[in-house]
Amino acid sequence: MTNCPNCLNQFSGNYCNNCGQKKIVGRLTTKIVFTDFVEAVFLFDFKLFKTILDLIVKPAKLVKSYLNGKHKSYFPPFKLFLFSLTAYLIIFHFFGDDMLKYRSDLFDDGNEAFDEELQLTALMKKNLNIYFFLLIPILSFFISKFYRNLNYNYAEILIFTLYIIGISLLLSSLFITLGQITPIFFIIQTVIQLCYLVYAISRFTNSKSLLSIIKTLIVIILSYSTLAIIIATSVVTYFVYLIDS
Ligand SMILES: [Zn+2]
Structure with missing residues (x-):
């Protein structure tokens, strides 16, 4: 003992x-300190790398085994989400403007941007992290409502959502960076993200038919629309408050 x-x-x-x-x-020796250091760095990296790879290739399998109690082998969901969000915000800080500019040029109506429009973009960029935090409970809510015979409760669906939004943020970061080579990657980024979410949710909910894939698409569109409504409402409230004061 x-x-x-x-x-x-x-x-x-x-x-x-x-x-x-x-x-x-x-007592502590240099060897112990060194071994601890190597273990901390490489075990962390290996776990993170393996979790990311597994989540891309077989998202449902990883989440199901995590929910069955296999925790130690995987990078924890909330930490993965925070890691991905941080990576995304850093990438967005450097290259986000290029993407926004490319997109607005695509839908350009030839008019100069209004001052309000610029203010709005700046405001939304500042709150980007809050939007992704909000997306987690919203998407989980729609998954739980649309797949009622799913064997998972809301908390368990939250774990799944944290993992897949984490991966979708990482994929997005990768393609925004690639957009520096050619801007077509800014468009591919959206397509890849959508495909990944449909793939992961379909697998998680055991949906295989075309109809259920359409259902998955509806869940995603509803989640993003709800988020958009929340953002719009908060932005309008903010501007009304700004004008009043
Ligand atoms: Zn103890």
């Missing part, structure tokens, strides 16, 4: 059964 120096619990084996701290033998 060993006394855990962290929580004072008595345990046998290599890890404390109460707090999980690793058993410490003797």
Whole structure:
């Protein structure tokens, strides 16, 4: 038996059964510090890399095994979402304007942009992270309502949504960066994202027929429309408040 120096619990084996701290033998050595460092860096990277790859190739399988209790092998859902969101915001900070400009040029009506339009874009860019946070519960809500015979509760669907929105943000970051080579990637980005979401949700909900794929598309469109309505309402409220004060 060993006394855990962290929580004072008595345990046998290599890890404390109460707090999980690793058993410490003797004093710290350079070798232990170095091994810890290598493990922390590479185990983290390997887990993250494997989770991302599995989520792209077989999203439903990974999430189902995670929901069945296999946690240690995968990078946790909320952390993956935060990691992806951070990556996306950094990429967007550098290349987002190029994409927005390319898109607005595509639908250009020949008129100069209004001052309000520029203000609006700036405001929306500032709140980009909030929008992605909102998308998680909204998309989960529509999945839970549209697939009533799904064996997962709302909390479990949230885990799935965190994972797939995380991946869709990473795919998006990749293609926005590729857009620096040729702007066609800005368009491909949207298509890839949509295809991935349809693929992941169809797999997760065991939908195989064409009709159920259309249903998946409706779920995605409804989620994004709801988000758009929330954004529009908050922006209008903001501007009304701004004019009033
Ligand atoms: Zn302990």
